[in-house]
Amino acid sequence: MHNLITNIKIQISDKIFVKDPETSALGKKIIKESIILIDEIGFDNFTFKKLGERIGSNESSIYRYFENKHKLLVYLCSWYWSWIEYKMVFKLTNIDDPMERLKRAIVIVTEKIVDDERTEHVNERILNRIVIIEFTKTLYTKEVDEENKVGYFIIYKRLINRMVAIVNEINPDYPFAKSLISTIVKGSLHQHFLKEHLSTITDCNEQVSPTNFFMDLINTILIKE
Amino acid sequence: MHNLITNIKIQISDKIFVKDPETSALGKKIIKESIILIDEIGFDNFTFKKLGERIGSNESSIYRYFENKHKLLVYLCSWYWSWIEYKMVFKLTNIDDPMERLKRAIVIVTEKIVDDERTEHVNERILNRIVIIEFTKTLYTKEVDEENKVGYFIIYKRLINRMVAIVNEINPDYPFAKSLISTIVKGSLHQHFLKEHLSTITDCNEQVSPTNFFMDLINTILIKE
DNA sequence: CAAATATAATAGTATTACTATCAAAAATAA
DNA sequence: TTATTTTTGATAGTAATACTATTATATTTG
Known part of the structure; x- marks a missing residue:
């Protein structure tokens, strides 16, 4: 079915x-190569100057796309x-059973990511590595409240609440649906991250995936009574 | 009982x-005031120069205590x-029932922090705010593997594994003890953090605490079968 | 083809993250 | 108490970062 759609366009707030x-x-090149460069040297060492050199373009040109x-x-x-x-929306269409819906959603959100060929200028496998290591840095800043107000995190919050709605369908009496999903x-x-870098404090490895762990978790919490 | 110990000394690796x-x-002043300053302006905006000005000391003097x-x-x-x-060690001494031990450990690790008067130069209430916002930044770097090898995170890992041992006592068959505790x-x-800044994706608020949520979680996972 | 827009090149500023050096002050040892 | 060692402070300096401004040159579009 996937083949029906040959390319997809992701909508991001213009703020x-x-x-x-x-x-x-040039814009697409900035996206494509910034993903590769951040993965290579880490976000802390990443600069627009280095990116400019990498894409054979000038620092000042990149500033015309992103403030910083x-x-x-x-x-x-x-x-x-x-x-x-x-x-997720795709994986859930025509699935009625809420528990099945939640399981599919958990898989989407916890599974190992492979590149999506339909997106020319984004390598999702690499982008996933960046999100694992750097996503927290977008939230945990002194400016989080203003940025949240302007809508920087709507997509993330919407995704969480989509899953929360399913949990509420499965068990309307469970009082921690939001905390459960945001935790997952x-x-x-x-x-x-722990699997790659601090393996002594996780059970996840080549055999056991985060998906296994979290699937077991929701199974216990939402089914067993 | 606490009053018996009038001051405590925390041991940190000399690496x-x-x-x-x-x-x-001067060293104690650096610790005390850096906590206050990081809380005020955020770690990203924090510099040794600003700290030096704050404590009436020179930037170069601070570099004699910390490399960066x-x-x-x-x-x-x-x-x-x-x-x-x-x-935690204190709260668990003489408690034999592992479920009671785990519950007490979870409380210690999830509860709201108030200042510990026994530590002259550290305000734990403020330090907790810093840990909530900045702790991830100590782990999520390009240097994590080398730093882990040198022992930068032993205390954190030891704390986690202390709790993991209790979970294993309670239910030796549960296969995700490490992931469960590191997740908690x-x-x-x-x-x-969400409670303060992104309240739409958490159930925690003035009435419901993270402790309530995680206590319910382990109760369900480790008791109900 | 003209006009508008996008990009590149260059230069410049303030701040950061240090390092090096030397003098002054404080602690300690003889 | 003096001499010595250690600690701290002051100053200066460097390379890199995170930008901004200006102007010239392409490129696109009408």
């Missing part, structure tokens, strides 16, 4: 960029969550 | 600092987790 990078060749590197990161993460949401979505990134 | 800040008046601000943050977080571990400890910080 995050100065000029929409999807509207030009923080906003570029917000953009990339929004893009990622939007893509996840897109996949964020916690899944963390388990993927 | 994190150049000179132990606990050994001098990242290591200072690692120090502060290690201090925090060590203090948490200390409180890290997730608790996140719920505290």
Whole structure:
């Protein structure tokens, strides 16, 4: 079925960029290569100057798309969550049983990511690595409240609340649906991180995936009574 | 009982600092005031120069205690987790029932923090705010593997594994003890953050605490079968 | 083809993240 | 108490970062 759609366009709020990078060749190159460069050297060491050198373009040209590197990161993460949401909507269409819906949603949100060939200028496998390591940095800042007000995190919050609605369908009496889902979505990134870097405090490895863990978790919490 | 101990000393690995800040008046001032300043302006805006001005001391003097601000943050977080571990050991002595032990541990790790008067130069209430917002930044870097190898995160990992041991006592068949505890400890910080800044994706508020949520979680997972 | 727009090149500023050096002050040891 | 060692403070300096401004040159579009 996937083959029916040959390319997809992800919508990002225009408050995050100065000029929409999807509207030009240079813009797309900025997105494509920034993902690769951030993955390579880490967001802390990433600068627009280095990116400019990498894409054979000038620093000042990049500033015409993004005010600063923080906003570029917000953009990339929004893009990622939007893509996840897109996949989720697809996976849930025509599925009625709420428990089955939740399970599918959990899979989408916790599974290992492979590149989506329908998106020319974004490598989702690499972008996922960036989100695992850097997403927290978009939220945990002194400016979070203003940025939240302006809508920087709507896509992420919408995704969470989409899943919360399913939990409420399954068990309307469970009083922690929001905390449960926000813990799972964020916690899944963390388990993927621990698996790679701090393996002594996770059970996840080549055999056991974060999906296994969280699937067991919701099974216990929402079914067993 | 607490009153018996009038002051406590937290042990931090000497690999994190150049000179132990606990050994001098200036060192203690660096710790005390850096906590206040980071809380005020955020770690990203925090510099040794600003701290120097704040404490009437020179930038170069601070560099004699910490190589850079990242290591200072690692120090502060290690201090925090060590203090948490200390409180936990106390709260668990002479308690035999593992479920009761786990519950007490969960409370220690998820509850709202108030200042511990026994520590002269550290305000734990403020330090907790820093840990909530900045702790992730100590882990999620390009250097995490080397830093982990050198032992920057032992205290945190030891705390987690202490709790994992209790879970294994309660239910030796549960296959995700490590992931469960690492999710709870890290997730608790996140719920505290969401409560303050992204309230639409958490159930925690003035009435419902992260402790309530996670207590319910372990109750369901480890008791109900 | 003209006009508008986008990009590149260059230069410049304030701040950051340090390092090096030397003098002054404080602690300690003889 | 003096001499010595250690600690701290002051100053200066460097390379990199995170931008802004200006102007010239392409490129697109009408």
